[in-house]
Amino acid sequence: MMFEPDAESMPAEQLAGLQQERLRVLVDRLLAADGVQAERLRSAGVTSGGGVGLSDLPQLPTTEKKDLWDAYPLRMLAVDRSEVVALHGSSGTGGRPTMVGYTRSDLRLWARMCARALAAAGAGPGSLIHNAYGYGLFTGGLGIHQGAIELGATVVPASGGMTPRQVTLIRDLQPDVLTCTPSYAIRLGEALADAGLRPGAGLALRAGVFGAEPWSKQLRARIEELLGLRALDIYGLSEVIGPGVAAECAEAADGLHVNEDHFLVEAVDPVTAKPVPDGTQGELVFSTLTREAGPLLRYRTGDIAALRRGPCPCGRTLVKMSQVTGRRDDMLVIRGVNIYPSEVERVLLEHASLSPDYLLVVDERAAQSQLLALCEYAPDGSGPDGAGRDGAETDGAYGVGPAEADLELRLREVLGVRVGVRVLPGGTLPRTEVGKAVRVVRWAGGEPPVPGLS
Ligand SMILES: [Zn+2]
Numbered sequence: 001m002m003f004e005p006d007a008e009s010m011p012a013e014q015l016a017g018l019q020q021e022r023l024r025v026l027v028d029r030l031l032a033a034d035g036v037q038a039e040r041l042r043s044a045g046v047t048s049g050g051g052v053g054l055s056d057l058p059q060l061p062t063t064e065k066k067d068l069w070d071a072y073p074l075r076m077l078a079v080d081r082s083e084v085v086a087l088h089g090s091s092g093t094g095g096r097p098t099m100v101g102y103t104r105s106d107l108r109l110w111a112r113m114c115a116r117a118l119a120a121a122g123a124g125p126g127s128l129i130h131n132a133y134g135y136g137l138f139t140g141g142l143g144i145h146q147g148a149i150e151l152g153a154t155v156v157p158a159s160g161g162m163t164p165r166q167v168t169l170i171r172d173l174q175p176d177v178l179t180c181t182p183s184y185a186i187r188l189g190e191a192l193a194d195a196g197l198r199p200g201a202g203l204a205l206r207a208g209v210f211g212a213e214p215w216s217k218q219l220r221a222r223i224e225e226l227l228g229l230r231a232l233d234i235y236g237l238s239e240v241i242g243p244g245v246a247a248e249c250a251e252a253a254d255g256l257h258v259n260e261d262h263f264l265v266e267a268v269d270p271v272t273a274k275p276v277p278d279g280t281q282g283e284l285v286f287s288t289l290t291r292e293a294g295p296l297l298r299y300r301t302g303d304i305a306a307l308r309r310g311p312c313p314c315g316r317t318l319v320k321m322s323q324v325t326g327r328r329d330d331m332l333v334i335r336g337v338n339i340y341p342s343e344v345e346r347v348l349l350e351h352a353s354l355s356p357d358y359l360l361v362v363d364e365r366a367a368q369s370q371l372l373a374l375c376e377y378a379p380d381g382s383g384p385d386g387a388g389r390d391g392a393e394t395d396g397a398y399g400v401g402p403a404e405a406d407l408e409l410r411l412r413e414v415l416g417v418r419v420g421v422r423v424l425p426g427g428t429l430p431r432t433e434v435g436k437a438v439r440v441v442r443w444a445g446g447e448p449p450v451p452g453l454s
Pocket residue numbers: 249251252257312313314315316
């Protein structure tokens with residue numbers, strides 16, 4: 001089902017015409033706002049949107065997160081403050097978040113984009129949506145909330161955390177759609193299982209729309225097994241609008257359709273910023289074609305994914321992006337090899353005896369950094385020597401067992417570099433209650449990131 005079929009299945013030529021027209025409006029809007037983006041456009045010789053074509057895009061200037069920080073709090077606004085009806089923010093630096101403004105029309109656009117994502121997952125009027133994204137300054141909770149209302153569904157604003165209350169709400173209200181981060185879906189699934197609620201026994205969930213952090217196919221399989229639903233990815237970032245920039249369709253579930261009638265997307269080489277061909281991993285770059293308060297030309301997201309065009313069984317003509325495999329900033333350089341944490345996750349989660357929780361430690365105690373992957377046995381205690389949830393290995397000496405040797409071999413094969421593996425008793429690693437899971441820590445000496453590690 002499509003929420004806006006005319007837009008979502010528009011023929012390619014017509015879509016390009018619409019994007020062209022909107023790109024010119026965007027350039028004119030930026031020039032009129034007379035901020036840092038106008039300055040860069042003029043330096044690049046662009047003084048009007050009129051002559052700008054889609055093929056000129058790679059030559060146009062880019063923006064990045066630093067521009068938003070430099071303009072903190074509201075100097076990036078392209079409209080008068082009195083036209084801004086909402087402000088949101090994302091994680092920032094030095095205690096300053098990145099602030100993003102929305103006009104009434106921006107909020108309506110955002111709601112429609114989230115409604116498209118929910119409809120693509122099979123939700124519609126009458127669906128009951130349990131929304132466990134955090135409500136607040138971050139865009140996840142309120143974005144999905146407004147999208148659900150726009151769609152005509154019933155939304156339960158559960159927000160993040162207070163897991164026992166969430167279990168009660170799910171048991172009593174029987175939602176068919178769950179929305180939250182993938183790591184919280186696991187946490188919630190475990191809590192539901194502990195309360196005796198399982199697929200086919202007390203759970204009516206059919207679909208889940210999960211995003212705000214990178215996740216692998218293996219994690220998707222774990223979530224689907226635990227909750228008995230179809231797990232679909234949603235993508236967005238507050239600088240651009242929030243969740244709903246792109247979403248997976250239930251029909252194919254192999255990549256996210258980008259709402260490119262509003263968010264023009266490119267993939268570029270993260271180092272040279274040159275466009276990469278379709279099918280090649282690159283950094284995603286978005287131009288907001290219709291945003292009023294916070295228009296952005298060629299915003300470099302730092303998110304790494306590949307674009308793919310072609311027909312989809314769902315009938316959408318919108319370009320697909322692969323799941324985000326990592327962030328430009330998350331890229332670890334271990335002995336000269338570039339590694340994204342998600343590549344390690346994929347190997348770890350292939351191992352059935354392990355729980356989906358893991359922590360990567362960049363051990364910087366020696367001159368050459370080493371990567372150490374900490375994981376846990378699954379709660380069913382299927383690890384060797386009974387080292388599961390009630391494992392005996394709690395005295396701090398973690399030996400290298402068969403699972404470790406196996407995983408180290410496999411990681412070396414896949415990544416081309418040595419990664420140390422330690423499998424810990426269940427429950428040792430820190431769990432996430434709200435927001436994004438911490439997957440990578442650096443250890444330069446002093447207190448180990450997990451007690452007993454040496
Ligand atoms: Zn599709």
